Amino acid sequence: MHPVVASVPIRTAAVVDLNVVRVRLATNLESFPAYGYFAEVGPDDGRYDYEVVCIDQDRDPVDLEAVAAQVDRTFRGKRFRAGYYLVHYFGEPAYLITNGRRFLVVGRQLERTVWPYFVKHILTVHSADAGLLHLKAGGFVQDDGDATLLVGRNGGGKTVFLVQACLAGASFLTNTHALVADDATVYGVPSSLRVRRDRQFADLIDRYDLPRHMEAGDHIARPEQLFGDRGARQGRLRNLVVVDYNPAQPDSFERVAGESVLTFLDQFAFAVTTYGLKDDLFVHYGTDFDAFTAGLAAMKERLRAMVRSARCYRANVDLLDAPTRDRVLAELAAR
Incomplete structure (x- = not known):
C-alpha cells in the first residue's frame, strides 16, 4: 500500500487471470463491481504480475491533499483528475499514483477505471515488453x-x-x-x-x-x-x-x-x-x-x-x- 493511504484497510482482494498476466485487484470496499467484468477471478494467493489498488474515498477517510501531492504528473494522471479515464469512459475525478507495476487510484465508483483503463494499459505495456x-x-x-x-x-x-x-x-x-x-x-x-x-x-x-x-x-x-x-x-x-x-x-x-x-x-x-x-x-x-x-x-x-x-x-x-x-x-x- 502507498504510504499516503497506509491506514486504509483492504477489505476485498483477488487475483484476476488475463491468461498472459495476472493482476491483483484490491479495494477498501466490501464488494467491488469490477470483479464481474473478469471471467477468471481467484483468491489473493500472492502470485501476480501487476497490482491495482482502488480506494473509495467515501468508504474511509483519506487525506486528499497528501494524495494529490503524489499523483502522476503524466498526461493520464491529469486526465484522471479531470474525470476522463480512457476513450469514452468518464466519471468522478480520481487520483492516480503509479509505481512500476503497481497502481493506486483514489476516487469514487472506481470500477469505471479497472476494465476501461487499467486492463488496456497493462495488456499494452506487457505486450510491448514481451514482443506481443x-x-x-x-x-x-x-x-x-x-x-x-x-x-x-x-x-x-x-x-x-x-x-x-x-x-x-x-x-x-x-x-x-x-x-x-x-x-x-x-x-x-x-x-x-x-x-x-x-x-x-x-x-x-x-x-x-x-x-x-x-x-x-x-x-x-x-x-x-x-x-x-x-x-x-x-x-x-x-x-x-x-x-x-x-x-x-x-x-x-x-x-x-x-x-x-x-x-x-x-x-x-x-x-x-x-x-x-x-x-x-x-x-x-x-x-x-x-x-x-x-x-x-x-x-x-x-x-x-x-x-x-x-x-x-x-x-x-x-x-x-x-x-x-x-x-x-x-x-x-x-x-
Missing part, C-alpha cells in the same frame, strides 16, 4: 485449433458473430482483447461479455438476471453461461474477419486484400491507436524518443506480418440465420 501484439478483437477456435479473430467498429456485429460461432460448436477464445505472438499464436484474454437486450440476448438477460454493465442498457454475461465449459486459451491464427453488419446492404462474405485490412486494423484494432494509449506507452518507455519509436515500429511490423499470414475477410452477414452461419463457419474452417 495487443489487439481489440473477439475470437474463437474451431476444431482443428485454428483461430479466427473478429475486428470492427463498435456496433458492427462482432459479439453476435462470436456468440453464434460458439453456440454452433466453436470454442470461445476472447470477447475484447487478443494478444498475438510472432509465431501466429493467439492468446485470448478471459472476460465477461457485454450484451444488449435484443433478439439474441433478451431471454438470457431475464433467465440469469444478468447484472448491468457500466454502459446504460447493457448487461454482463459470463462465457460459461452461454457456452458451458467450451473455451480455449490460445489458438493458431488462421482468419481475420472485418465484421461490418449492415442489413440495408446485400449480404456478403468475401476475401479482401490484406493491405486494406491492415489500414482498417491500424485504426480499429491496434490497441495503441484504438484506445489512445500513445502517451502511456511513451511514459512506459521512460519518455525516451528512440525507445518509444523503435517499440512502436516493432508493433506495427508485427501487425503487418500478422495480416500477411492470415486469410482476410469482410463480413456483412446475419449469423442469426442458421444457413448463413453454417456457410460462413464452413468457409473459415476450410483448409
Whole structure:
C-alpha cells in the first residue's frame, strides 16, 4: 500500500487471470463491481504480475491533499483528475499514483477505471515488453485449433458473430482483447461479455438476471453461461474477419486484400491507436524518443506480418440465420 493511504484497510482482494498476466485487484470496499467484468477471478494467493489498488474515498477517510501531492504528473494522471479515464469512459475525478507495476487510484465508483483503463494499459505495456501484439478483437477456435479473430467498429456485429460461432460448436477464445505472438499464436484474454437486450440476448438477460454493465442498457454475461465449459486459451491464427453488419446492404462474405485490412486494423484494432494509449506507452518507455519509436515500429511490423499470414475477410452477414452461419463457419474452417 502507498504510504499516503497506509491506514486504509483492504477489505476485498483477488487475483484476476488475463491468461498472459495476472493482476491483483484490491479495494477498501466490501464488494467491488469490477470483479464481474473478469471471467477468471481467484483468491489473493500472492502470485501476480501487476497490482491495482482502488480506494473509495467515501468508504474511509483519506487525506486528499497528501494524495494529490503524489499523483502522476503524466498526461493520464491529469486526465484522471479531470474525470476522463480512457476513450469514452468518464466519471468522478480520481487520483492516480503509479509505481512500476503497481497502481493506486483514489476516487469514487472506481470500477469505471479497472476494465476501461487499467486492463488496456497493462495488456499494452506487457505486450510491448514481451514482443506481443495487443489487439481489440473477439475470437474463437474451431476444431482443428485454428483461430479466427473478429475486428470492427463498435456496433458492427462482432459479439453476435462470436456468440453464434460458439453456440454452433466453436470454442470461445476472447470477447475484447487478443494478444498475438510472432509465431501466429493467439492468446485470448478471459472476460465477461457485454450484451444488449435484443433478439439474441433478451431471454438470457431475464433467465440469469444478468447484472448491468457500466454502459446504460447493457448487461454482463459470463462465457460459461452461454457456452458451458467450451473455451480455449490460445489458438493458431488462421482468419481475420472485418465484421461490418449492415442489413440495408446485400449480404456478403468475401476475401479482401490484406493491405486494406491492415489500414482498417491500424485504426480499429491496434490497441495503441484504438484506445489512445500513445502517451502511456511513451511514459512506459521512460519518455525516451528512440525507445518509444523503435517499440512502436516493432508493433506495427508485427501487425503487418500478422495480416500477411492470415486469410482476410469482410463480413456483412446475419449469423442469426442458421444457413448463413453454417456457410460462413464452413468457409473459415476450410483448409
